[in-house]
Amino acid sequence: MQVLYFAWVRERIGLPKEELETGAATVAGLIEELRAREPRYAAAFEDLSALRVALDQELSDFDAPLAGVREVAFFPPMTGG
Template structure:
């Protein structure tokens, strides 16, 4: 599965994208797998209220299913300006 990271998430994790082999069935399970890998993931996902997620380019929530998904993107909330 392709996982994309944007803005400060990309900075904390150290990459903008990666291919991840996962058994996760939901976004929450994917986040749990990633955070258990290394401290940089744990730091990036420490406050999930500050993280938005899209599955296959459709905005969704942390409990969304990953069944059949090819891409997950994580990014901070958008702000106007």
């Protein structure tokens, strides 16, 4: 699956996107796998209240299943104005 990173998430990880294979069943499981990779991922996913996720371009929850998902995007909450 393709994993996309936006805004400060991209800055902390140092990549705009990457292709990953995962055994995770949910977004939360994927985050745990990413956190365990390197300190830069741990820093990016330290505070989940400051993150949002979209699966195949639809806003989703961290407990959402990954089965059949082709794209996961992580980004900070958006504000109006």
